[in-house]
Amino acid sequence: MSSSNEATVSGPPHAHHWDPVTAYHGSKLGMWLFLATEILLFGVLFTAFAIFRYLYMEEFHHASQYLDWKMGAINTAVLIFSSFTAVLGVDAAQHGDNKKTFRWLCVTVACGFIFLIVKYLEYSHKAHIGLFPFIECNDHAQFCWDSVEFKNEFKMYFGLYYCMTMLHALHVIIGMGILTWALLKAKKNRYSTDYYTPVEMGALYWHLVDLIWIYLFPLLYLVD
Amino acid sequence: MSAHADGDDKNYLNCETTLWSWISTVDHKRIGLMYLFTITAFFIVGGLAALTFRIELFSSGAQFLTPDQYNVLFTLHGAIMIFLFIVPGIPATMGNFLLPLMIGAKDVAFPRLNLLSYYIYVVGAAMALIAIFNPFDYILSGFSAEQAFNPADTGWTFYAPYSVKSGSAVVWMTGAAFVLGFSSILTGLNFIVTVHKLRCPGMTWNRLPVFVWALYATSVIQTLATPVVGMTLVLLIMERVMGVGIFDPSMGGDPVLYEHFFWFYSHPVVYIMVLPAFGVVGEIIPVFSRKPIFGYKMVVYASVAIAAVGFLVWAHHMFTSGISDWTAIYFSVATFGVAIPTAVKVFNWVSTMYKGSISFETPMLYAMAFIFLFMVAGTTGVYLATLAVDVYYHDTYFVVAHFHYTIQGGAVIGLIAALHFWFPKISGKMYNEPVAKLAWFLVFVGFNLTFLPQFVLGMEGMPRRYFDYLPEFQPMHRLSTIGSFINGFGYTFALLNLLYAAVFGRVKAPRNPYNSLSLEWKTASPPSHHNFDEDPEVDDYPYAYGTPVEGGGHH
Ligand SMILES: [Cu+2]
Numbered sequence: 174m175s176s177s178n179e180a181t182v183s184g185p186p187h188a189h190h191w192d193p194v195t196a197y198h199g200s201k202l203g204m205w206l207f208l209a210t211e212i213l214l215f216g217v218l219f220t221a222f223a224i225f226r227y228l229y230m231e232e233f234h235h236a237s238q239y240l241d242w243k244m245g246a247i248n249t250a251v252l253i254f255s256s257f258t259a260v261l262g263v264d265a266a267q268h269g270d271n272k273k274t275f276r277w278l279c280v281t282v283a284c285g286f287i288f289l290i291v292k293y294l295e296y297s298h299k300a301h302i303g304l305f306p307f308i309e310c311n312d313h314a315q316f317c318w319d320s321v322e323f324k325n326e327f328k329m330y331f332g333l334y335y336c337m338t339m340l341h342a343l344h345v346i347i348g349m350g351i352l353t354w355a356l357l358k359a360k361k362n363r364y365s366t367d368y369y370t371p372v373e374m375g376a377l378y379w380h381l382v383d384l385i386w387i388y389l390f391p392l393l394y395l396v397d
Numbered sequence: 398m399s400a401h402a403d404g405d406d407k408n409y410l411n412c413e414t415t416l417w418s419w420i421s422t423v424d425h426k427r428i429g430l431m432y433l434f435t436i437t438a439f440f441i442v443g444g445l446a447a448l449t450f451r452i453e454l455f456s457s458g459a460q461f462l463t464p465d466q467y468n469v470l471f472t473l474h475g476a477i478m479i480f481l482f483i484v485p486g487i488p489a490t491m492g493n494f495l496l497p498l499m500i501g502a503k504d505v506a507f508p509r510l511n512l513l514s515y516y517i518y519v520v521g522a523a524m525a526l527i528a529i530f531n532p533f534d535y536i537l538s539g540f541s542a543e544q545a546f547n548p549a550d551t552g553w554t555f556y557a558p559y560s561v562k563s564g565s566a567v568v569w570m571t572g573a574a575f576v577l578g579f580s581s582i583l584t585g586l587n588f589i590v591t592v593h594k595l596r597c598p599g600m601t602w603n604r605l606p607v608f609v610w611a612l613y614a615t616s617v618i619q620t621l622a623t624p625v626v627g628m629t630l631v632l633l634i635m636e637r638v639m640g641v642g643i644f645d646p647s648m649g650g651d652p653v654l655y656e657h658f659f660w661f662y663s664h665p666v667v668y669i670m671v672l673p674a675f676g677v678v679g680e681i682i683p684v685f686s687r688k689p690i691f692g693y694k695m696v697v698y699a700s701v702a703i704a705a706v707g708f709l710v711w712a713h714h715m716f717t718s719g720i721s722d723w724t725a726i727y728f729s730v731a732t733f734g735v736a737i738p739t740a741v742k743v744f745n746w747v748s749t750m751y752k753g754s755i756s757f758e759t760p761m762l763y764a765m766a767f768i769f770l771f772m773v774a775g776t777t778g779v780y781l782a783t784l785a786v787d788v789y790y791h792d793t794y795f796v797v798a799h800f801h802y803t804i805q806g807g808a809v810i811g812l813i814a815a816l817h818f819w820f821p822k823i824s825g826k827m828y829n830e831p832v833a834k835l836a837w838f839l840v841f842v843g844f845n846l847t848f849l850p851q852f853v854l855g856m857e858g859m860p861r862r863y864f865d866y867l868p869e870f871q872p873m874h875r876l877s878t879i880g881s882f883i884n885g886f887g888y889t890f891a892l893l894n895l896l897y898a899a900v901f902g903r904v905k906a907p908r909n910p911y912n913s914l915s916l917e918w919k920t921a922s923p924p925s926h927h928n929f930d931e932d933p934e935v936d937d938y939p940y941a942y943g944t945p946v947e948g949g950g951h952h
Pocket residue numbers: 663664667710711713714
């Protein structure tokens with residue numbers, strides 16, 4: 174074969190050396206494996222939460238009342254809706270409709286923004302009443318994170334709450350990044366009935382982000 | 398194969414020679430080499446740390462280190478050797494180089510992700526270096542002399558609650574381990590997809606080389622165990638930053654929970670290190686015995702079984718940590734279970750050699766050393782899995798010796814064996830055989846001289862990680878220190894010999910210097926950028942040497 178000679182002349186060509194069908198199935202397998210690692214990542218936090226909730230039932234119950242379940246419910250609705258729009262985006266891409274793909278993915282990313290804004294409002298309220306690490310204690314606040322009076326188990330609940338929700342928020346941001354990359358390709362009319370891998374991978378990831386929140390919401394907000 | 402002579406062609410090494418062509422490469426062979434040089438550098442650093450504290454331990458009483466410096470050195474030795482050297486070890490170097498070649502593919506499934514894994518590794522390594530020198534405490538304290546040297550000192554296990562209270566370098570070191578874990582996950586994921594999707598025509602699962610099977614099993618562990626330790630280390634960092642108290646008993650937390658999370662990864666990680674070495678040995682022994690591998694399917698199933706059972710035994714590290722009796726009994730029995738597939742492998746290697754036509758080239762010598770050392774490791778592992786015995790041996794030099802027989806005698810010897818075996822393919826040159834054999838001898842003798850006395854020390858009650866010891870222990874400690882230097886010289890000779898041959902060597906390697914049947918030997922040495930001149934195809938497993946044994950089980 175002459176391919177090695179070509180290589181010497183023009184330097185190594187690259188990247189897409191496998192056929193599109195294999196590439197699609199390969200990417201899909203890779204994404205599912207990655208989602209498995211994500212579930213294990215959160216699994217550690219869920220396990221820790223389960224153990225300490227069992228040990229400190231009452232404290233966890235008490236602490237959870239400082240979360241606003243309405244805010245959590247709004248975010249749950251927003252994410253479920255965004256999963257729905259992501260599916261519509263995939264469907265449009267599979268039909269080669271780049272315009273619709275672009276539109277639905279934009280809606281999905283916008284939902285991500287709404288989620289983050291609500292989360293920010295929640296965090297800043299916590300900071301206001303002193304239920305937040307990294308802030309100085311002051312007289313107006315109801316609690317003080319670093320004070321001795323701040324009960325340890327109470328701290329444990331909020332420690333886990335921040336670990337879980339911050340890690341989740343990070344995943345929302347990453348998911349928005351992937352979807353933005355996918356929708357920019359739609360803008361350039363890259364998708365056809367044969368090629369829509371980025372949209373599908375982005376949507377898979379987004380579903381996982383959604384799914385994890387669906388577990389976090391009742392766990393954290395609806396303890397009783 | 399082809400009309401033109403081997404070696405005159407452009408190959409993956411010289412098709413492009415600029416620095417940029419290396420650091421931006423997506424060629425799995427070049428990425429494998431980049432990993433190889435990087436991890437070798439850390440192997441040297443970790444080794445020097447070990448030799449330094451072996452000098453300190455040469456005599457009873459304080460010598461030239463302070464106890465704090467000693468703590469730092471064994472932490473660096475452990476953390477560097479584990480996270481920076483041996484976990485990426487064989488998969489990232491030899492695996493990257495060989496996996497696509499052995500299954501007849503042009504590259505791994507995601508070449509760019511592969512390069513990204515390498516750079517994530519580099520970021521992790523940089524964080525580890527920061528942990529070693531830890532300049533921030535020094536700067537933030539206004540250059541106070543007390544803070545001038547303040548690296549991580551917790552041991553590579555980062556046990557809470559000490560790791561929550563020790564210096565800030567722990568955050569960097571655990572952060573490094575987290576980032577390195579991410580690199581490991583991506584490599585594992587890449588390999589799994591590669592094996593599933595990129596096998597060449599005729600390469601069925603029953604014809605995969607055992608090294609590929611071993612890499613596959615390893616990748617599964619890498620992908621499924623690493624996230625757990627990653628998150629655990631993040632929790633540790635959160636604990637330090639936010640003062641949550643999850644692992645702090647004085648705040649209602651549970652340090653044993655840390656140990657559970659940590660060992661849930663760190664037991665399987667032993668198989669990440671050693672399974673690829675099993676694969677290497679499984680490739681070498683049939684070639685130099687000129688006999689079909691004995692019980693191919695059993696070898697393969699044993700790899701997968703070890704990977705699976707390895708997930709269910711983690712708390713055998715915690716028999717003295719205050720877990721319940723029933724938990725301890727379960728984990729003890731389950732750990733005995735690991736011995737079964739491991740022994741199956743040993744029997745298969747030995748049976749492959751039985752009545753074979755054995756030639757004792759350097760790779761074969763390393764493979765045989767591996768079998769011997771790993772048997773010692775496995776047998777002493779059963780001691781440690783036994784509850785009553787472990788209460789006595791726990792945290793003694795017995796554990797240290799067992800662990801080093803497993804990881805150095807297993808994984809490192811496996812890597813060195815692989816380096817010699819595939820050296821002609823990687824570099825296109827042949828190395829000096831007598832020097833390589835001498836180096837092998839030094840490694841083997843030095844290794845045993847280092848760690849056999851440590852079994853004795855452990856039985857006599859010498860605890861691990863101690864800066865000082867009773868004078869009675871001195872003779873064994875001296876033997877161990879002398880052995881460690883012989884061992885170090887052995888590795889130095891072996892690596893310099895290979896490096897010299899690669900750079901200055903005159904003897905060009907043929908395509909297939911050992912008349913091996915597996916696919917990577919069918920292409921040029923070194924391979925072209927595209928791996929194969931013609932698209933490869935296979936119609937048998939690669940171990941049909943001599944007269945095929947009836948019921949060899951490869952069809
Ligand atoms: Cu273990």
